[in-house]
Amino acid sequence: MKYIIKLAMVMIPLGLIIAAVPENTTKQYKLTAQEMINEVQTGQQFVHPDAIAAQIVSNDPELQLIDVRSKDEYDKFHLPNAINIPLANLLNPDNADVIDQGIKTNVFYSNGSTRANEVWMITRQLGYKNNYVLLGGLNFWIETISNPEKPRITSPDDEFAKYDFRMGASQALGGGGQVAPAASAPSSGSAIPAVTPKPKKKRAAGGC
Amino acid sequence: MGPLIVNEIIPEGLNLFLAFVIGIGFGFVLESSGFSSSRKLAGMFYGYDTTVLKVFFTAAITAMLGLLFFSLFGWIDLSLVYINPTFMTSAIVGGAIMGAGFILGGYCPGTSFCALSIGKLDALAFIGGLFIGVFIFAEGYPLWETMYKANNMGAPTMNTILGVSRGVFAFLLIIVALAMFVVGEWSEKKFPRDEY
Numbered sequence A: 001m002k003y004i005i006k007l008a009m010v011m012i013p014l015g016l017i018i019a020a021v022p023e024n025t026t027k028q029y030k031l032t033a034q035e036m037i038n039e040v041q042t043g044q045q046f047v048h049p050d051a052i053a054a055q056i057v058s059n060d061p062e063l064q065l066i067d068v069r070s071k072d073e074y075d076k077f078h079l080p081n082a083i084n085i086p087l088a089n090l091l092n093p094d095n096a097d098v099i100d101q102g103i104k105t106n107v108f109y110s111n112g113s114t115r116a117n118e119v120w121m122i123t124r125q126l127g128y129k130n131n132y133v134l135l136g137g138l139n140f141w142i143e144t145i146s147n148p149e150k151p152r153i154t155s156p157d158d159e160f161a162k163y164d165f166r167m168g169a170s171q172a173l174g175g176g177g178q179v180a181p182a183a184s185a186p187s188s189g190s191a192i193p194a195v196t197p198k199p200k201k202k203r204a205a206g207g208c
Numbered sequence B: 001m002g003p004l005i006v007n008e009i010i011p012e013g014l015n016l017f018l019a020f021v022i023g024i025g026f027g028f029v030l031e032s033s034g035f036s037s038s039r040k041l042a043g044m045f046y047g048y049d050t051t052v053l054k055v056f057f058t059a060a061i062t063a064m065l066g067l068l069f070f071s072l073f074g075w076i077d078l079s080l081v082y083i084n085p086t087f088m089t090s091a092i093v094g095g096a097i098m099g100a101g102f103i104l105g106g107y108c109p110g111t112s113f114c115a116l117s118i119g120k121l122d123a124l125a126f127i128g129g130l131f132i133g134v135f136i137f138a139e140g141y142p143l144w145e146t147m148y149k150a151n152n153m154g155a156p157t158m159n160t161i162l163g164v165s166r167g168v169f170a171f172l173l174i175i176v177a178l179a180m181f182v183v184g185e186w187s188e189k190k191f192p193r194d195e196y
Helices: A002-020 A033-042 A049-057 A071-076 A093-099 A114-125 A137-146 A157-172 B014-032 B038-046 B051-072 B088-105 B109-117 B121-139 B141-148 B158-162 B166-190
Strands: A063-067 A105-109 A131-134
Touching (some): A002 B166, A033 A114, A049 A063, A049 A137, A105 A114, A105 A137, A114 A131, A137 A157, B014 B109, B038 B051, B038 B121, B051 B166, B088 B121, B088 B141, B121 B141, B158 B166
Parallel strands (some): A063 A105, A105 A131
16 A cells, blocks of 8 residues: 555656646757758758749649748749748648658748748758758749840850740740840750759758 | 657667567566466456556556656657557457456466466466467458458547546546555455465
């Protein structure tokens, strides 16, 4: 009988504590601060709009664009086939299948880079893979893809090739760009050169 | 941090090795608590020895509190811990068969191996029966497959069924366990046996 009293003296207070405290539902970060700093410094999460545009144009099934702005902004304008996951809903269990998976290449974008990068940092620290950020966000997208600046006449050939590609992509994506007159510049040939997208698949060293 | 294997903190291959080490520890504690004696185990049914109840419920509430505190401190993510699915029909039928076998043979499967390890012949006979049972179940599987898979309830936990938080349920279970220990002590005095 004595041992029951001893056991009770230990178990009941512990039970009371565990009954009184709220359940711990926090998701744990899996990268240490130093690992995170290393990843952020290399900036390898950023994907250039050119690569994304090429993927959209070629209907790459691997690409999943994710708009992390609010729903209103998403409804006003979003990139083709993008889905909307505002930052506030990021950890909603419904979105877990989208942001935590190993098949598609997720690319977050917002107006600039900051918001999308915040989302990327959270997903990265939770240990999710295959998530990237659109470099410069929609602003840079508009600047480069929808409204590319015509290179100077003295620019090297690849500047013109890039320009042609951007004009083509912009047209294919229904942007406002006009095709440059053929005579004005040495053209690289077809309107949409086959730019091989390079989704950055390399995992950071020292990850989980 | 935890679970260690799900979070790839330790390799999966280490899993079986750890199970081996923990299993030996478990068997050692079972033996030293007297679980290798079929009379002691059967005492649970007749009321003259309730060690089984005390040991297993103490283990259960200790492990439960440990997991809940680990979760509170952020050392383990309980949502990643595997919970065995509940098949209600086969749980009831299997429980009845196991109980009948327990009172007939004086062992449960784990304790029979524990008793065999110290050389008990009745345990050897019990394990023989156990393998006959395994054989009948496997060979006759088509006959009871429907019943075996009936009433799948997923992986419910008692606290969600009762609608209370994990912690409150844990506290209630501790109270219930302690109350059962008191009843067990009373029963041992009420139905004593001098030698078993």
